[in-house]
Amino acid sequence: MSRYAEPMARLIEELKKLPGVGTKSAQRFAFHILRASDEDAAALAEAVQGLKASLRLCSICNNVTDVDPCAYCSSATRNQRLVCVVEEPTSIGAVERTRGYMGVYHVLHGTLSPLHGVGPDQLRTGTLLARAERGEVDEVILATSPTLEGEATANWLGAALRAFPVRITRIATGVPAGSDIEYADEVTMARALEGRRDV
Numbered sequence: 119m120s121r122y123a124e125p126m127a128r129l130i131e132e133l134k135k136l137p138g139v140g141t142k143s144a145q146r147f148a149f150h151i152l153r154a155s156d157e158d159a160a161a162l163a164e165a166v167q168g169l170k171a172s173l174r175l176c177s178i179c180n181n182v183t184d185v186d187p188c189a190y191c192s193s194a195t196r197n198q199r200l201v202c203v204v205e206e207p208t209s210i211g212a213v214e215r216t217r218g219y220m221g222v223y224h225v226l227h228g229t230l231s232p233l234h235g236v237g238p239d240q241l242r243t244g245t246l247l248a249r250a251e252r253g254e255v256d257e258v259i260l261a262t263s264p265t266l267e268g269e270a271t272a273n274w275l276g277a278a279l280r281a282f283p284v285r286i287t288r289i290a291t292g293v294p295a296g297s298d299i300e301y302a303d304e305v306t307m308a309r310a311l312e313g314r315r316d317v
Contacts, residue, residue, distance in 0.1 A: 203224045224245070290315065
């Protein structure tokens, strides 16, 4: 039997589903929400509901957006023929912080991971491959993390793209092996982009 009232126990269980949130953190968050004003608690609930109701994936690049196409894909100042492939929408921020990349993105929403049942069919590659086949892309930069799964994904995608007339590059190893790309600092990410190589 839970030592908390049912609504509190339910909130704690839901908060524990968030990445990196254990029981203690979930309890701390739940009690913070309980102590918050009604307005703050309502604002949090509305923000979560609004997030789910308003956001969708860009039909071109799969980035999370509230407009379709997203701001990157619809920008007249970005090179639409240069595509940087990243694993997750959060990785875009690492590339943008370099202030040197002016192309667009393609978000895979994951990496190949046979142990977790993630194969090529589970990655969002369809629109990228279609754009390459139509000749709408000059270069694809594979900016997946330098982990086992990220490397496998880059190798598979590079092989798939070789069927089309497109330059395929891989970011340099300025990003530490075994780390996630979204945690790279600006200088490291800039060097990784500058040192990219053909695949």
